[in-house]
Amino acid sequence: MSRLTVCRDCCCGSTRKVPALDHDEQLRRLSEIAQVRVSDCLDVCEQANVVVVRPSPAGRAAGGRAVWLGLLNQPDAVEDIAAWIRAGGPGLAPIPDILALHVFTKSRSQGRPPR
Numbered sequence: 001m002s003r004l005t006v007c008r009d010c011c012c013g014s015t016r017k018v019p020a021l022d023h024d025e026q027l028r029r030l031s032e033i034a035q036v037r038v039s040d041c042l043d044v045c046e047q048a049n050v051v052v053v054r055p056s057p058a059g060r061a062a063g064g065r066a067v068w069l070g071l072l073n074q075p076d077a078v079e080d081i082a083a084w085i086r087a088g089g090p091g092l093a094p095i096p097d098i099l100a101l102h103v104f105t106k107s108r109s110q111g112r113p114p115r
Contacts, residue, residue, distance in 0.1 A: 002089035003033045003054040009041035011048035018073045031103040047104055049073055055090035064091015069102040
């Protein structure tokens with residue numbers, strides 16, 4: 001099963017930054033589709049809300065790597081992530097076009113990625 005790291009700190013998960021989204025509901029729904037680890041700030045506040053999709057063991061064996069998704073500020077984003085995970089996720093299924101719009105690369109100067 002894929003694992004998710006969900007940023008929740010100063011910007012991600014904040015109604016100050018993204019007032020129109022029910023952040024608690026987003027986290028609850030993500031927890032229904034994968035194992036979720038909630039992280040303090042991942043140092044990419046300009047991308048809030050951020051979710052890192054980690055490959056399943058089979059996905060990792062097939063060459064899958066963590067995929068950083070940012071600006072996940074629409075309720076439907078959870079359904080897009082769920083569909084990708086059901087299809088296999090990183091390494092086993094191509095990322096859906098709609099999620100590809102949210103992919104970003106975290107620079108090394110922004111800190112270490114989650115494990």
